[in-house]
Amino acid sequence: MNARRQLAFFTAAGAVGFVVDAAMLLLLVGVGFGPYLGRLFSYLVAATVTWWFNRHHTFHAETSPGGLPREWLRYLLANAVGGGVNYLVYAVAVVQVPIVREYLIVGVALGSIAGLAINFLANKHWVFGRR
Secondary structure: OOOOHHHHHHHHHHHHHHHHHHHHHHHHHHOOHHHHHHHHHHHHHHHHHHHHHHHHOOOOOOOOOOOOOHHHHHHHHOOHHHHHHHHHHHHHHHHHOOHHHHOOOHHHHHHHHHHHHHHHHHHHHHOOOOO
């Protein structure tokens, strides 16, 4: 699959992840987790969903040295930088932008967009690259 098509699928995975992330965040905030702790948990759930999607649809991974748990951990590590950028943009937006404090989903969107390119390259070349 060419890089352009992979990026399209990776972006689709991100859209699915965004929906999961936002829904989990709203649920967790609704039960008292708060916007920051809730986002940490919602991000981990969304990252697991996007790992599965990217494994099966974007990069068509068939083998995983060390097994799936190791690949999932590698995926989380590879996305840590993008995730850090994602969370930093979200947190700054919550503090600096009044509408984001009112509509946390806007902050989730801003953070997600910020981490996209970093995560794509890390996944393409390290997590799911040719073995």
